[in-house]
Amino acid sequence: MPAQRCGRATTSVSSMRGAGACGPGNARRGGVRASSHTLPYLVAVSAPQRARPYHARELYQRPILRPWAANISRWMNPSTAGACLAAGLALYGNVKTETISGYAEFRRGDTVIVEGQRVLATSTTKVKGAKRIADIPLGYEVKASGQRNASGVLIAQQIEAKANSTGxxxxxxxxxxxxxxxxxxxxxxxxxxxxxxxxxxxxxxxxxxxxxxxxxxxxxxxxxxxxxxxxxxxxxxxxxxxxxxxxxxxxxxxxxxxxxxxxxxxxxxxxxxxxxxxxxxxxxxxxxxxxxxxxxxxxxxxxxxxxxxxxxxxxxxxxxxxxxxxxxxxxxxxxxxxxxxxxxxxxxxxxxxxxxxxxxxxxxxxxxxxxxxxxxxxxxxxxxxxxxxxxxxxxxxxxxxxxxxxxxxxx
Structure with a gap:
């Protein structure tokens, strides 16, 4: 498998198990503290070729990677974080935006259940018909579009809600x-x-x-x-x-x-x-x-x-x-x-x-x-x-x- 570039270090899948730049063996030496939250996005994929490294700020624009971007950015500088998490972009680069349409019927923690699927709003989610996703009454018609994260939750980019009407x-x-x-x-x-x-x-x-x-x-x-x-x-x-x-x-x-x-x-x-x-x-x-x-x-x-x-x-x-x-x-x-x-x-x-x-x-x-x-x-x-x-x-x-x-x- 081709080597991956994380910041200034170059690693392979095997080296990531030990002292690779994004591996746990390099947690202190390279300024990276990898965890179970980040490793799934750092191994077994090749980062896209770019003229410059990814910046962590860019990853926040991808809802599916936002939680991991926030986590890994705590332990390294933004440029290095972006380069290491680029693997995540490669892994999910082909994930299509999903649109679901149904009714808000249940709540599970911070998610609302629409068409049987868990939907999560972030600070960048555009919500129409309510101030927040938590304000959408159960029984309302809801249309949501976004990408799923590794847990199957739809990280919504847009949410539209309206009262169900009878004609x-x-x-x-x-x-x-x-x-x-x-x-x-x-x-x-x-x-x-x-x-x-x-x-x-x-x-x-x-x-x-x-x-x-x-x-x-x-x-x-x-x-x-x-x-x-x-x-x-x-x-x-x-x-x-x-x-x-x-x-x-x-x-x-x-x-x-x-x-x-x-x-x-x-x-x-x-x-x-x-x-x-x-x-x-x-x-x-x-x-x-x-x-x-x-x-x-x-x-x-x-x-x-x-x-x-x-x-x-x-x-x-x-x-x-x-x-x-x-x-x-x-x-x-x-x-x-x-x-x-x-x-x-x-x-x-x-x-x-x-x-x-x-x-x-x-x-x-x-x-x-x-x-x-x-x-x-x-x-x-x-x-x-x-x-x-x-x-x-x-x-x-x-x-x-x-x-x-x-x-x-x-x-």
């Missing part, structure tokens, strides 16, 4: 979802329109019992603190199928067959995924105003003659079409992948084990195979199971290497 389209979607839910509850079963013009029964609704108690207990732990308990309703459908879905009105549906095959951690991962579809308003975001208007305007064409009550027939006509066709056929890959990421955060903050995520999707893969669109929890434009497993593993490495915190206390 006409959202109100229409919620109204149609309410009608679909009320119809299913009244009939005591979940069903969907069939090609024959009648309905296909999916399963009876369970109003009480161990399935309902278990599902609601887990969901209550998953719920972020800014979201009132009254905003969610967990309903269990008696069927051997593996499926779960979320409506825009906060109704979360889970099938008993899925619950039978999952332990609490795995069920929490499924419910966390569905909860994200609700909290991040995926139904509204995916549907255009024209789509909603078309659904509401063409409901009379659906025949639901198997439902005895005529009012229920009319309600099911458009509410049922919206509820199943738009909700249970899935979301775009962007929203499905976001639900995986944010759902893992809900699982972690609730005290469940997010590391079971990859194993859960292995179960789905074994049951349904490597396919994009099948009638189960994979319905929609999901990433393929293998890719999904890989994405979850990356999230675990970035965010969940420490044990989950204790479950939240609910009043």
């Amino acid at each position: 006409g389209t959202e109100q229409q979607v919620i109204a149609a979802s309410n009608e679909a839910e009320q119809t299913w509850v009244k009939e005591g079963m979940m069903f969907e329109p069939a090609d024959s013009g009648k309905i296909t029964k999916i399963g009876d609704l369970l109003e009480s019992g161990p399935y309902v108690t278990r599902a609601r207990r887990i969901m209550d732990r998953l719920r972020p603190s800014y979201l009132p308990a009254s905003a969610l309703r967990v309903r269990v459908v008696k069927t051997d199928q593996w499926n779960a879905s979320a409506m825009a009105n906060g109704a979360i549906w889970v099938f008993s067959g899925l619950m039978d095959a999952m332990d609490d951690d795995e069920l929490a991962i499924v419910l966390g995924h569905e909860l994200t579809h609700f909290t991040h308003e995926h139904v509204r975001r995916q549907m255009s105003k024209g789509t909603v208007a078309q659904i509401l305007g063409t409901g009379a064409s659906i025949a639901t003659s198997q439902i005895k009550n005529s009012t229920a027939q009319q309600v099911a006509a458009f509410g049922g079409q919206l509820g199943l066709s738009a909700l249970m056929t899935g979301y775009s890959r962007e929203y499905e992948d976001q639900a995986d990421r944010v759902g893992l955060r809900y699982v972690y903050e609730a005290g469940f084990d997010p590391t079971k995520g990859p194993g859960l999707w292995e179960k789905f893969k074994q049951k349904y195979g490597e396919t994009d669109k099948i009638t189960n929890f994979f319905t929609g434009d999901h990433s393929r199971p293998t890719e999904r497993i890989h994405n979850l593993q990356r999230q675990i490495q970035l965010n969940y290497t420490t044990p989950a915190p204790p479950p939240p206390k609910r009043e």
